Amino acid sequence: MSDRGGTTDQAGSMEGRSFGASRISLRHMLWGLVLALVLPAIVIACAGFYSVYRAERQATDLRVQDITRAMTLSLDREIEKTETAMRILASSPHLRTGDFAAFYRQAKEAGLPEPAWVVLTGMDGKVLLNTRVAYGTPLPDSIRPDTIRRIQQTRRTELSEFAVRPITEQRLVTLDVPVVVADRVAYVLSTAIGSEVFQKLIQDQRIAEGWSASVLDQSGKIVARSREPEHFIGQYVRPGLLQAIASSAEGNVESMTLDGIPVRTYFNRSEAYGWSFIIGLPASETAAALWRPLLWLLGLAAVLIAGGVLAAILSRSIASPVDRLVASAQALGRGEPVDGPPTRVLEFEAIRNALAEASTAIRSQKQSREEVLAHVAESEARLRLALGAGELGSWEYNPSTGEFLTSPMCRANFGRAPDEPFTYMDLVAAIHPDDRPKQAEAVAHAMANRTDLHVEYRAIWPDQSEHWIRISGRTRLSPDGSLSMVGVSQDVTEGREADERQALLLHELNHRVKNTLATVQSVAAMTRRAAEAGDPYAWDAFIGRLQGLAKTHDLLTSTSWSGALLEDVLRSELDPYQDALRQRIRFRGPKVNLQPSAVLALGLAVHELATNAVKYGSLSAENGRLSVMWAVTSGPGPALLLVEWTERGGPLVKKPERQGFGTKLIQRGLAQQLGGDIKLDFAPAGVRCVITFPIESVLIAAEVADEEEKRFA
Incomplete structure (x- = not known):
């Protein structure tokens, strides 16, 4: 028996040594953690400082x-x-x-x-x-x-x-x-x-x-x-x-x-x-740019060394309290007083064993209560998470007692502070007068038929702003046998406004596309008639007009179709023909913001006038000059926008025997669409075109009064 006991003790001792040899002490773990943090920091710091040096050099x-x-x-x-x-x-x-x-x-x-x-x-x-x-x-x-x-x-x-x-x-x-x-x-x-x-x-x-x-x-x-x-x-x-x-x-x-x-x-x-x-x-100076990051790197190295020394001190300070903690946990698990000298054991394994013994001793006493509390806490956490994620406010209403309980989010949906009192009568008073019958009917129907409640109505906040609120609820029997209703509320104002904006944008897009297609269809039809009449340049002119229309569209797109300045419309078409000193083509006039429809029509007209000037007029000659002036006029009649196109220095002008396609396009685009008056004078010294528009058909209304003071003739 003694031999068997000795063999057992020896085996246990060997097993303990073998088990101990496979463990890692807390001090070693701390040093490993320090190295795991320090080495990547050094690598990243070196790379970062080199990057800083390169960036500074560049x-x-x-x-x-x-x-x-x-x-x-x-x-x-x-x-x-x-x-x-x-x-x-x-x-x-x-x-x-x-x-x-x-x-x-x-x-x-x-x-x-x-x-x-x-x-x-x-x-x-x-x-x-x-x-x-x-x-x-x-x-x-x-x-x-x-x-x-x-x-x-x-x-x-x-x-x-x-x-x-x-x-x-x-x-x-x-x-x-x-x-x-x-x-x-x-x-x-x-x-x-x-x-x-x-x-x-x-x-x-x-x-x-x-x-x-x-x-x-x-x-x-x-x-x-x-x-x-x-x-x-x-x-x-x-x-x-x-x-x-x-x-x-x-x-x-x-x-x-x-x-x-x-x-x-x-x-x-x-x-x-x-x-x-x-x-x-x-x-x-170039070398100085390298020394600055290097000094920072040396400073970082000094900090890391100081951190290593501090880690050594901390590891020694942590080991002793852990030993005492292990001893206290073991005593607690056995039901003995927590006292006595510390025991020399390996830290992490000893803590695990001690906590396991302590938890076994008290698990039976606390298990039931902890399970219930855990389920309740989990359910409440899930509910709070769901309500918070959906920005939903919770409420409960008992018609028999008039009791109305609301969460802070629910009160916020109606513009109330989180701690502000809010009764059911306050809720009804906050509903838009036109929507109160709908809300009352929905609540009465849900309570009478014990069905779910789904209703949307407008709420007037204390600051008189209007918000759309979506209410969802379900009936239930209270513990006292009375019928009550619980549910959630949600502010859906942004969604409503987004739907309205989307519908408005789609309507506006449809309107603009139809107008553009109508313009292209008109230009194509007139180009076809010119081609059938034997004009060899009809196709090139058609392409040029489409490109001019595209430039005008780009100009309007840059302003989100809110209009464009008259000078920008002119420069978009005429800048390709301007000289380096910007003396060949001159513009003069006040700041005038045109409506989108006026921008499109005037853009086509300017394109036709510019094309004619480049082919036959002043822009075809080296010394030719072009002047475009405009003004906002006033008088006994309605206010007018006057645009004058004057060419000089070009070849001798002869009045055309028949009305050309460009002239027809100008008259159709300006006279028919904008109610403008166009006068073309084919004087021998140069073409002169005077275009007159009613202000209300071409200018953005907000600018008419301001531009009246700055106009000139």
Whole structure:
């Protein structure tokens, strides 16, 4: 027996050691948790800080590149300003009459930027005048015969490279403009632009301290520089940068400045003149962008190390209370006093065993009560969840006693505060007077037949706003034998309003589609008759009218079909024919907002007038001009909108022998649809069309009074 007992004890001891060896202590679990949190945080932090560095680098690249692009545009504008002034001088009538003295005075007053001057040279190389000296002073012949001969052949303006002029010893750029007289190049008009102009352009931009900015000519020679310009103006930039500028219009490249500073150079080359603007960002600033995330990363590492030390301290603090908790749970399970020294056991397993023993001892006493409470709590939770999800308010009504119980949501459906008293009489008083009979009949029918209650009616809130309420209920017998009703309430105002809006939108969409199809059908029918009459351009005209109609639809769509400005309708059709200076076609008139129907009709009319002007009228000639003016007029009769279309500078106009399709379309679209009056005058100098509309048929009513004050005639 003793052998058997010893064997059993030994086996139990081995089993305990084996079971213990497979467990993990609480301290190890805490360290594992710390590592599981720290390692992903380190990886994510590294990736995040690298992403921040990349984002900051990209933001710097975009910002500096935008600066170079803006500076190149400023450089172009500066040169274009001088070129424009020279072209104006080149068109001077004094040059065509040979009055060089008068031209000399005109050139002196041209207002070119200092220290520029103007030189006029003949095709034989003779310098006729120079505003740098008094008129009549003997002048040497030009030293640039090749340039004069090339300009005579190409008839193009040339901008020279930056160089030091042998006579004046000034660092200049020369702008040469051909002077055409009687369809030949008779003279070359030249001006010299000093580097001071471009140096001032850089100084005005206030380039950041430490950066270097430069203006380069076509060959890569420095024309102006923000740092030490006296030492570097006239020198070429490094070959690597020249190659990068030649291969791309803009970008950035790692390079070295002429004064030996490593930089990241951002450049932008002008497409018009071939000049470039560059900004050198020191490599030290680029490295600073990397150091900031690195410092944050080091700070994070320090925090993580401190967290590890704190985790070690906490693990030691947690282990002892857990041991005491295990001992207390075991004592509670045996019914013994909770005292005595702590027992050295593995934490999680000991807690599990202790709680199991304690729960077994008290389960029989609490099981029944807990099951009932759990079922009740679960049912109440489900009910609250369902009512809250559906925004439903609950109510109970007992007709025999008049008792009326409501939930806060139910009171909120009728505009009451959660704690505000709300009786059944209050409910009836809140119902819209027109809906009270319907509600009373529904309740009486449900109570008499013991059926479900379903009714919707309008409720008037204390703030006098109107809301739609849906009521659902069911009858039941109360414990005292009386018949009562319970149910829910729901505010369905938004759903009702959404249904009404949807019906209105569908009706409006149907109306607009019908109007558009009617317009297309009318244009197609008239185009067909034109094609049958032998018009070879009928199909192209039809496509053009559809495209014009599409533009007008796009204009209305951008305003959600609430109308459009008259000027926007005109620009939508006429902007394709406008010149760069916006002088060929001029608009003049007050701000007038047209109704959608007027936008469609006027858009087709303007399209027809523009098409006729491009084919036969003023827009078919290079010097042709078009003027569109409009005004809101008032008088003894109803207010009118007057639109005047005037062409000039085009071919000689002849009155057509028959009324064309475009004229018919204008009259049908404007006269029939809007009640307008159209007058076409085919004067030899240019077509003139005057269109008059009644204000109420074309303008949005709210704007008529405001525009009356701003109108002009």
